[in-house]
Amino acid sequence: MRDAQPKNIYLKDYQSPLFLIDQTHLRFDLFEDYTQVDSRLVMRRNRQQHQNNNEPLVLVGQQLALLDIKVDGELLTSADYLLEGDLLTIYKVSNNFELEISNRIEPQNNTALEGLYKSSGMFCTQCEAEGFRRITYYLDRPDVMSIFTTEVIADKARYPILLSNGNAVAQAELAAGRHSITWHDPHKKPCYLFALVAGDLMVKDGSFTTMSGRMVELKIFVEPQNIDKTDYAMDALKRSMKWDEDKYGREYDLDIFMIVAVDDFNMGAMENKGLNIFNSSCVLANPQTATDAAYQRIEAIVAHEYFHNWSGNRVTCRDWFQLSLKEGFTVYRDAQFTADMNSKTVKRIEDAAIMRTVQFAEDAGPMAHPVQPDSFIEISNFYTVTIYEKGAEIVGMIHKLMGDAGFRKGSDLYFERHDGQAVTIDEFVSAMEDANNTSLTQFKRWYKVAGTPRVDVVSHYDAEAKSYRLDFKQSTSEAFLIPIELGLIAQDGSVLEASLSSCAENKADCYDGQLFQLTETEQSLIFSDVAEEPVPSLLRDFSAPIKLNYAYSRDQLLFLMQFDSDGFNRWDAGQNLALDVIFEVMQQQKNGQPITVDQRLITAYQGLLQQSGLDYAMLAKAMLLPSVSYIAETQAEIDIHAINNARSQVQAILADALAEDLLCLYEKLNTQTAYLPEPAQMAQRGLKNTALAYLLKSSDPQYCQLAVNQFGTNDNMTDSMAALSSLVNSAYSTAASIALEEFYQQWSAEPLVVNQWLAVQAGSVEYGNLENINKLLSHEAFDIKNPNKVRSVIGTFAGQSLVNFHAVDGAGYQLLADKIILLNTLNPQIASRLVAPLSKWRRYVASQGVQMKKQLQRIMAQEDLSKDVYEVVSKSLAAE
Ligand SMILES: [Zn+2]
Secondary structure, eight states: OOSSOOOOEEGGGOOOOSEEEEEEEEEEEEOSSOEEEEEEEEEEEOTTTOTTOOOOEEEEOSSOEEEEEEETTEEOOTTSEEEETTEEEEOOOOSEEEEEEEEEEOGGGOOSOOEEEEETTEEEEEOTTTTGGGTSOBOOSTTOOEEEEEEEEEETTTOOEEEESSEEEEEEEOGGGEEEEEEEEEEEEOGGGOOEEEEOOEEEEEEEEOTTSOEEEEEEEEOGGGGGGOHHHHHHHHHHHHHHHHHHOOOOOSSEEEEEEESSOSSSEEOOTTEEEEEGGGTOOOTTTOOHHHHHHHHHHHHHHHHTTTBTTTBEESSGGGHHHHHHHHHHHHHHHHHHHSOHHHHHHHHHHHIIIIIHHHHTSTTOOOSSOSEESOGGGGOSHIIIIIHHHHHHHHHHHHHHHHHHHHHHHHHHHHTTOEEOHHHHHHHHHHHHTOOOTTTTHHHHOOSOOEEEEEEEEETTTTEEEEEEEESSSSOOOEEEEEEEEOTTSOBOOOEEEEOSTTOTTSBOSSEEEEOSSEEEEEEEOOOSOOEEEESGGGOSSSEEEOOOOHHHHHHHHHHOSSHHHHHHHHHHHHHHHHHHHHHHHHTTOOOOOOHHHHHHHHHHHHOTTOOHHHHHHHHSOOOHHHHHHTOSSBOHHHHHHHHHHHHHHHHHHHHHHHHHHHHHHOOOOOOOOSHHHHHHHHHHHHHHHHHTTSSOTTHHHHHHHHHHSOSSHHHHHHHHHHHHTSSOHHHHHHHHHHHHHHHTTOHHHHHHHHHHHHTOOSSOOHHHHHHHHTSTTOOTTOHHHHIIIIIHHHHHOHHHHTOTTSHHHHHHHHHHHHHHHHOHHHHHHTTHHHHTGGGBOHHHHHHHHHHHHHHHTOTTOOHHHHHHHHHHHSOO
16 A cells, blocks of 8 residues: 555645746757756745745656756755755755756656657657656746746757747757757746657648737648648638637737647647647548548637637646636637637537536536635646536636626736736636626635536416516525526517516616526516416526526427527427436336337427428537436436437437438438538538438348448548448447458558547447457557557547446446556556546446446555546545
8 A cells, every 4th residue: 555645735725936937948958768957047035925035945856867956056965955755955045046957857768748758759748737847846836937948959860850939049050960959938937838849740831910910930740641631720720810819809929839749648739838739639630531520629629729828828827726717718718719610509519518418427426626626636637627618617607797898808807917927716707807897706606616506497477467487496505696598488489578577686687688697596587568478498508507407398398499599498408308208218118118209209300300491510419319428417326228228219219210301311411522621511411420320220221331331432531430430339230340340451550540440449339349349458559558549449438338338247347447557657647537437436326336436446455556546536435
């Protein structure tokens, strides 16, 4: 067992830094067997914050070989400092001094992929959150902001490209075939935004002229074989730069903006100042190798990282408890961008689905934490859907409360007031309050309290008095401020113009005709002059991340599916109807009754298919049944097999009933147009492939050939992969095997395509796939050290192949635990992220929960458990 348990770090213990670093001069000498790092730091005591500060200087460093230390040019002896664990204490320093440190590191042996490491022969870095301490001794905390100058030296033939943040200011040819390039970043930044890249890379060039007329060079660096996969990222980057100027008035601030694609990467991408480093899966695309989904991901992530230049880099976080300050706001900004570039409603549906399946589950599990957490053991565990997506929902609610103009005023004030600073979430909220002359005191509860609020709504119609009342009741004893968009739909489908006759006391402005501000635990809205009983359309546009309950009848849901003028709620009504039907089938199964599916659901889906003029992207969303994960999230006790059986039955019955319409739609959409990654085409392909997947679920075997044909004859990966996926997730295992084999033969030289091939198999929803997962894990294409491959096989298996992960004999749990144990020492961040599917063991039926718990206990008993894995596993096992 471990000697000491990893410790919690608390927000309440925050202290401003005792020392500041005005300038950071770094010199990297890169060799194959080690890298020497020489740093020269211009430092001073932080006397402004700490008046009688005579404390020693304490720096942090991990896995570094210290060579020597100088203060103001004087070499220190071992009596002048103490190196203990990760802390380097230097006893005597004056108020202003220069500190020089030399140390060595071994990037080639760094499998954690934090700090400086090697990926496919190139050197690269990942410093957020605490990777910089694996490079040199430093004040590795975001509120220490410094001006960086970085010299990179390496063998010129092997590493012709040497990059760091800012602008290149000097270069030199050195002896023994080596060369050096020096970079200077004029903007102060915390060390988590530091980046370095050295490699043999090709560059795709572009340029952008900013709103003030400055020309910015744009460069995307990739390995030579990938140079034909950079066009889309470049295009997305230019659109992002323009959009941020138009929407937020934010202009780019350096002469050059660089993106580098890296194969081995723990995250999606990283917003290092002026030098973004991307997981190659989030930047490389061409029609032959990337699906529409990959194109959409690239557009969103390029935008996200670019937007960080203001929301994250110019204004950064004071400490890691404020992580959502930059992530929540930036996710919100990238969601707005995606909505503007594509369909606003579809984007909202996708985001709401993530909240309801993944975030609500996290909020109900052992790792539940507020958007501004008050403690953590390992910050890497807090790069969560709560910090990111719920954080973005909170910013979205502020936007709804302030209106478009008010929100822009608030963001302008925030950027203006805090440019060049490291600040807190409270300061973000203050800027919004001050710009709009309002108070968000009650609203701030969203940041501080974990869990998903529930709101129950009941309606009463008084036909004689022509009055209509909606009673709202919050589940928590202390009320949240919840913005609820609503509309009342008349029998003819129009929106009723009802006048509000009363709300709560002193809350006369709680409803503006669209947006209701629920501020009490119990509150009612009473409308007068309501001529007929309306159907309420509640929580339109998913205006708050809550669970809202209203006892809709199936007929009311059918009515909303047809008439609701809010696209999101029209979709949601269909989901609720399908959910209700699936629940009924689950009950029939449990009682041993024959399975019947409400004809109204079939008719409604038929209506969708036959309605002309419906947006293709919306229709594709509307046709999909609620996912197994979403259904699971609605259950008090989860039985994955019962859920999956019921859902599959409903799906098969729909597929049979709708086969003719689906085929007709498929044929109409299956046009031979040259591939373009643009929204209209993507929507058409998406709907076509939804129809195809349905047809393969019907009992008529003729549709298998449809998928086989599509697989064999197309010019793009989207259609190819969709055909392959529909075969893999069908009963036609022979056709699937042939296609899989053929696909691998064709694409084995393209790692990103091979990853999709791994994932499509690992995610199969057909029973009995465990044996194949084991085969994939020992396949030549798999590599446990590459995070993308781990995510493709192990992550996809545990996250999507739910019937196999939850195999009744527990073999799926054991497989996952084995891999977590293996990765614990290799790459703790990745290992820790894989624990989530086991962590919710208490929610499952006892026979499964017990086996999940057993695997968690087995992981817990490992020696050398990393902080990362320890935190998630110990919290999962802790008594409730
Ligand atoms: Zn981010």
